[in-house]
Amino acid sequence: MSNKIETSRRVILQTGLGVIAAAAAVSRAKADDKLAQELVQYVPKSVTEGAACNKCVNWIEPNACKIVAGTINPAGWCVAYAPKDG
Numbered sequence: 001m002s003n004k005i006e007t008s009r010r011v012i013l014q015t016g017l018g019v020i021a022a023a024a025a026v027s028r029a030k031a032d033d034k035l036a037q038e039l040v041q042y043v044p045k046s047v048t049e050g051a052a053c054n055k056c057v058n059w060i061e062p063n064a065c066k067i068v069a070g071t072i073n074p075a076g077w078c079v080a081y082a083p084k085d086g
Contacts, residue, residue, distance in 0.1 A: 018079035034069035037078070042068055046077040057082045 022040050046052045053059050054074035058066040065072045067080055 015079070022079045034065070035067055035080070037068055037070055040068055040078040040080045042072070042076060042078040044073040044076045046075055048077055048081070051077055051081050051083065053077060053081070055084055056080075057084050059084075 018041055022035075052074065053065065053072050053076040056065075058068070058080065059072075059074075060066060063071050063074065068078060
């Protein structure tokens with residue numbers, strides 16, 4: 001059981017550090033610049049249940065993002081994910 005707890009803590013710390021890095025990068029970016037997919041750890045398929053790009057406040061139909069450059073998969077995910085209200 002302690003291994004499961006250690007794994008959970010590791011995942012939480014890694015995710016938290018990723019969010020902090022993404023927030024810092026976003027704050028430094030110009031309003032018209034977009035972040036590289038690698039910088040926000042974008043993956044084309046969500047690794048977090050219930051969280052996907054098309055459920056994020058930054059999603060732009062049909063396959064784009066307000067803050068991440070390039071083509072974005074609606075089922076993707078990155079550390080800048082922020083769920084839409086409602």
